[in-house]
Amino acid sequence: MSKKVKIGNIFIGGGAPVAVQSMMTFRPSDTKNTIKQILALEEAGCDIARFCVRDEADAKAIKTIREKTHIPLVADIHFDYRLAVAAAENGADKIRINPGNIGGEDKIKIVADCLKAHKLPVRVGSNSGSIEKEFLLAYGRSEKALAESALKNAALFEKYGVGDIVVSVKASDVRLTVAAYRYIAARCDYPLHLGVTEAGTLKSGVVKNSIGIGALLLQGIGDTVRVSLSAAPVEEVRAAKLILRSVGLEKDYVELVSCPTCGRCEWDLIPFAEKTEKFVSKFKKPLKIAVMGCVVNGPGEAADADLGIAGGKGFCMLFKKGVPYKKVAYEDVEKEFFKEIENCLRSAD
Ligand code: SF4
Secondary structure, three states: OOOOEEEOOEEEOOOOOOEEEEEOOOOOOOHHHHHHHHHHHHHHOOOEEEEEOOOHHHHHHHHHHHHHOOOOEEEEEOOOHHHHHHHHHOOOOEEEEOHHHOOOHHHHHHHHHHHHHHOOOEEEEEEOOOOOHHHHHHHOOOHHHHHHHHHHHHHHHHHOOOOOEEEEEEOOOHHHHHHHHHHHHOOOOOOEEEOOOOOOEHHHHHHHHHHHHHHHHHOOOOOEEEOOOEOOHHHHHHHHHHHHHHOOOOOOOEEEEEOOOOOOOOOOHHHHHHHHHHHHOOOOOOEEEEEEOOOOOHHHHOOOOOEEEEEOOOEEEEEEOOEEEEEEEHHHHHHHHHHHHHHHHHHOO
């Protein structure tokens, strides 16, 4: 099991729930928009927010952002160790840094001393573009190069007494990402930050991330996830939550199953399934509901659903655990089905 690391008011690793994170698209010095974006992400279920800190104004803005938001904040630093120190002093809960571009070991020591003084964790790691030269030469652009490069970065902070280290080994290639995380998970107990980097736009990016992150989570690897997308951060959080649900790591939600429809479908199922999904998204209790195309096969195919609806000729049939119990006219379908969902949720209390 990975080591448990405290980040602000949450833990990652050591059996803690897998934390969802995303990265802000505004600079912290655009405080108003950053706060607005973080609050929206909190609402969507984000556990950790990261932003880049590029100058002193960004670092100073963390103080206000910290006061007005609730989830842990991670400052992403490149090149200037002084910004890492300033971010820590202004209330960042974690620093993400690349020791390779920070300007030498003396600077790393300064950052390490600062992290220890503020009791802050650090994330180090590599991605396919930032593998240290020695490993690139020795192993090529491979999982071993990615992982050994990240382990070297972690060892540098360990050398200066920082114990709370989170590690990432991201690539945009799904196979390479998965192989690198498997490699490093077998060799250390640092909590792992999972992600497929530069994964692309919404649709293809979600597929790449789901395969990469999902494969690892199913193997018990990974403690926090960031779904990288060329899309709004809230989409990253939604996708991450769906991945966690799909692999069974998040259970307090209403799961919707719906059939793909076929020639037996008796009603306009697709818009109703979408409407239902939207309706149930606000509930945080485990319940499985089904929206099915026909009464001939629907109840049987969705026999494990707590509650379901299937289309018939001129009516829909409600069923529980595969057993039909109530006919509803098409015009009353939404009202009746949604009321039944709420009843089921109430009786689960
Ligand atoms: S439930 Fe009915 S309509 Fe839907 S896929 Fe199965 S057979 Fe086809």
